[in-house]
Amino acid sequence: MKNVLVTGGSGKAGRAVCRDLVAHGYDVLNVDVQPSADPVCPFYKVDLADLGQVMDAMQWTGGKDHPFRKFRSPDAVVHFAAVPAPDLVPEEVAFRNNVTSTYNVFDAAIRAGVKRVVWASSETTLGLPLSPQNPPAYAPIDEDHPMRPESAYALSKDLGEEMARQMQRWNPETSFIGLRLSNVMEPKDYARFAGWQDDPHVREWNLWGYIDARDCAQAVRKALEVDFSGADHFIIANADTVMNADSAELMRRIFPDVPLRKSLSGTETLLSIDKARRVLGYEPEHSWRPGK
Known part of the structure; x- marks a missing residue:
């Protein structure tokens, strides 16, 4: 695959995705309602609520004199x-x-x-915001955890996963990979993490998870390149939490009645990325911790 159309390429995660794909030799078209603050590829303004505009974007050529005119589709x-x-x-x-x-x-x-669609689902489908009054069914949360959307946003992502399953069923030659992204962070966001350390309740809502935008981009690229058929979804988080406290201690303090399905080591993530590691070959390369 050479030509990749990225919708939302001007957003926080989208910018990282475009940057990573361009760096790895892909021709990328950013389809969004506003240009990127980090323009690394052509931009095409499209209202995705208008099917005609979206279909037009799928045939974008950039005009006869545009350097990316061979993008075509x-x-x-x-x-x-x-x-x-x-x-x-x-x-x-x-x-x-x-x-x-x-x-x-x-x-x-x-x-x-198009035969491969990679798209952003969300960790919110799993019951967020979590709290002692609305605890997870177990931890670490994995893809078998009950779907419990608690907002219209989360419900939209839940229904997106169902759309992917059914549309892939109608079109067996296609494949859809949904990435249940954790809270996306850029390196500049890490300065805020120090303020969360004294009160674990501040970030209990997603079991103290996050995803570095650069690792989000890596997950997208791996999802584009993996030998895969069907429609499936994967939790995408970093390998650690946003806290300095050990994950097992955080669970004992905040969610003492939630069963743990594995022994926890240090600050390892409570949003399981085992499936993404196994199927996609995803492995986080970044952390908010100094020197990592």
């Missing part, structure tokens, strides 16, 4: 455009935007003959 699509979190806009707006845009991107990709 994508070999793969990375769908990251969305209202990116709960509570940013009214619930109905988040739901309508995310469900409609996801359907349009999936449908247009299939119509354009």
Whole structure:
């Protein structure tokens, strides 16, 4: 696969994805409603709520004099455009935007003959925000954990996973890989982590998880390149938590009644990435901890 269309390439995770793919030799088109603050590839302004515009983007050529004029149509699509979190806009707006845009991107990709779609699902589908009053069923949370969307945003991602399963069933030659991303962080965000150490309740809502944007980008690239068929989803988090306290101690203090399904070592993640490691070959390379 050479040509990759990335929706939402101007967002925090999308910028990292575009940067990583370009660095690894891909021709990338950023499809978004506004240009990227870190422009590393061509930009095409598209309203993803309009299926006609999305289908047009799948045939983007850049004009006869554009250096990327041979892009023509994508070999793969990375769908990251969305209202990116709960509570940013009214619930109905988040739901309508995310469900409609996801359907349009999936449908247009299939119509354009795209065989691989990698897209951003979310950790929120697993019951976030977690708390002692709304604990996880077990920890570390893995892909078998019950789906418990608690917001319109999370529900939109849950339904996106179902759309991927059914549209892949209708089109067996395609493959859809959903990445249940943890809270995306750039290196500049790590200065905030020190302020969370004295109160573990501050970040209990996602079991103290995060994903470095650069490792998010790595997961996308691995998902594009892996030998895979069907439709499936993977938790994508970093290998550690945002805390200095050991993970087992955090669970004893905040979620004492939640069963642990494995022995925990140090600050290892409570959002299991075992499946992503096994199937995608994903392995986090970055951490907020100095020297790592």
